[in-house]
Amino acid sequence: MPDEAKYAPFICSCLLAVFLFSPGFGQTAGNLSARATPSVVVVEGGTLIDGTGAPPVANAAILIENGRIQQIGKQGEFNIPAGSRVIQADGKYIIPGLIDSHVHYDMPWLHRLYLANGVTTVRDLGGSIERLMTLRQEIAVGNILAPRLFISGVPINPGSVRAMNLDSAREMATMLVEAGVDGIKVTGYTSDELREIVEVAHANGLIVYGHTGPKRGGRAPGARLAVEAGLDGIEHALGVLEDSMGKDVTVPADYDPESRDHIFRFWYGRMYTEVDSSKVDSLIQLMVENNVYFAPTLVNFERNFVLRNTPELETDPALQYIPEDEPPRFGPFGSADRENWRKTLDMMKEITGKFQKAGGLLIAGTDSPGAALPGWSVHQEMELFVQAGISPMEALQAATLNNARVLNKQRDLGTLEPGKYADLVILDANPLEDITHTQEIHLVIKDGLVLDPGVLLKQNIEQFGARGERSFDRSKPNQ
Numbered sequence: 001m002p003d004e005a006k007y008a009p010f011i012c013s014c015l016l017a018v019f020l021f022s023p024g025f026g027q028t029a030g031n032l033s034a035r036a037t038p039s040v041v042v043v044e045g046g047t048l049i050d051g052t053g054a055p056p057v058a059n060a061a062i063l064i065e066n067g068r069i070q071q072i073g074k075q076g077e078f079n080i081p082a083g084s085r086v087i088q089a090d091g092k093y094i095i096p097g098l099i100d101s102h103v104h105y106d107m108p109w110l111h112r113l114y115l116a117n118g119v120t121t122v123r124d125l126g127g128s129i130e131r132l133m134t135l136r137q138e139i140a141v142g143n144i145l146a147p148r149l150f151i152s153g154v155p156i157n158p159g160s161v162r163a164m165n166l167d168s169a170r171e172m173a174t175m176l177v178e179a180g181v182d183g184i185k186v187t188g189y190t191s192d193e194l195r196e197i198v199e200v201a202h203a204n205g206l207i208v209y210g211h212t213g214p215k216r217g218g219r220a221p222g223a224r225l226a227v228e229a230g231l232d233g234i235e236h237a238l239g240v241l242e243d244s245m246g247k248d249v250t251v252p253a254d255y256d257p258e259s260r261d262h263i264f265r266f267w268y269g270r271m272y273t274e275v276d277s278s279k280v281d282s283l284i285q286l287m288v289e290n291n292v293y294f295a296p297t298l299v300n301f302e303r304n305f306v307l308r309n310t311p312e313l314e315t316d317p318a319l320q321y322i323p324e325d326e327p328p329r330f331g332p333f334g335s336a337d338r339e340n341w342r343k344t345l346d347m348m349k350e351i352t353g354k355f356q357k358a359g360g361l362l363i364a365g366t367d368s369p370g371a372a373l374p375g376w377s378v379h380q381e382m383e384l385f386v387q388a389g390i391s392p393m394e395a396l397q398a399a400t401l402n403n404a405r406v407l408n409k410q411r412d413l414g415t416l417e418p419g420k421y422a423d424l425v426i427l428d429a430n431p432l433e434d435i436t437h438t439q440e441i442h443l444v445i446k447d448g449l450v451l452d453p454g455v456l457l458k459q460n461i462e463q464f465g466a467r468g469e470r471s472f473d474r475s476k477p478n479q
């Protein structure tokens with residue numbers, strides 16, 4: 001491992017993926033074929049929440065042909081072709097397929113878990129380029145039934161540049177562009193180097209996003225520096241908090257900036273005490289003025305810290321579907337630590353609400369899998385957004401339309417409109433009344449293929465085992 005490995009930003013597994021460069025992942029789940037798509041599907045009845053922000057439409061009808069929405073509106077507005085498969089949705093609510101814009105797509109058991117939770121698109125934020133390229137293609141042509149996948153490849157930092165025998169950040173950005181990534185992630189580097197990465201990416205129509213904290217004990221660039229260098233997005237609220245502190249956090253004399261335990265306890269646990277709200281406001285304003293999106297990944301912090309080593313996390317019923325027993329207990333942390341982390345999370349929620357109110361582009365990303373569970377966590381992120389004072393409609397848009405904009409795929413994804421991919425979720429209850437209703441999923445449709453979440457979850461256990469039954473070697477994806 002390169003020296004930088006020990007400086008890996010601790011709330012993200014992004015850098016762990018740097019060394020993974022193995023092919024063949026695409027063949028791992030060949031039986032999950034998405035090819036048996038019926039040509040015409042109609043969803044009839046129910047209330048349509050199309051994700052544009054328009055008021056809900058009762059007694060809706062959606063005509064899906066060859067995986068795309070052909071027509072959409074009220075029942076009776078258009079004819080239903082003979083032989084269509086009709087899904088009756090009376091009493092249900094129909095929303096766009098959800099998008100998780102921060103995942104690490106490293107295992108075949110993830111496919112059905114995301115889909116069963118209504119997540120029809122994901123963006124990988126750090127993994128083996130070759131493996132992800134193959135997987136992206138296999139999914140796109142329908143050989144593998146999984147969320148549509150966008151990829152960033154390997155995050156750029158001094159360690160990853162060296163590991164690839166390259167000479168500079170610019171060279172690595174060029175390599176990633178030529179490899180065909182959908183966007184570029186950075187986790188290190190100086191202002192000048194960030195500008196070079198941005199220059200290469202923008203010249204090729206790609207955006208650049210940064211994991212920006214913690215600076216203490218790490219080599220992350222910091223949120224303000226990243227925004228000033230021209231980055232297009234900030235991942236994790238931590239970097240924004242860190243760059244909004246009035247003065248240095250008081251840490252014990254024996255504080256070791258290279259100790260994970262110290263960083264967790266004394267840095268994450270105390271940073272909320274020194275945040276200056278005028279600095280928050282000015283950084284948020286800078287982000288909004290520069291059209292920088294914000295993915296606070298609140299659920300990641302909540303589950304990795306606020307809930308860590310608690311029964312609430314460890315007895316989560318969703319864990320039964322995770323063949324690898326996650327999450328592990330870790331560290332000598334107890335209730336006093338959790339209480340401090342909760343205050344830090346409260347502050348993260350506060351800046352998230354401020355960013356939304358300032359007109360910023362807020363998006364839902366979760367950093368799953370891990371403590372943030374694949375699929376479930378995007379719903380929890382929306383719930384945290386609503387707790388931050390954001391409306392259910394806006395929270396839903398953060399996980400649909402806004403994520404589609406960040407992917408530059410708003411012509412195909414993010415709302416339910418004619419011409420777009422037929423990716424939608426049919427719910428049993430109204431999410432605009434209570435955002436937790438997005439978890440009451442009746443059916444999921446991806447590319448016009450109708451999927452039953454209960455069946456997907458059952459199949460996943462049959463194929464990969466229930467909680468803790470198997471472990472997977474991430475260097476050997478064909479298992």
Ligand SMILES: [Zn+2]
Nearest residue numbers: 012013014367
């Ligand atoms: Zn990550």
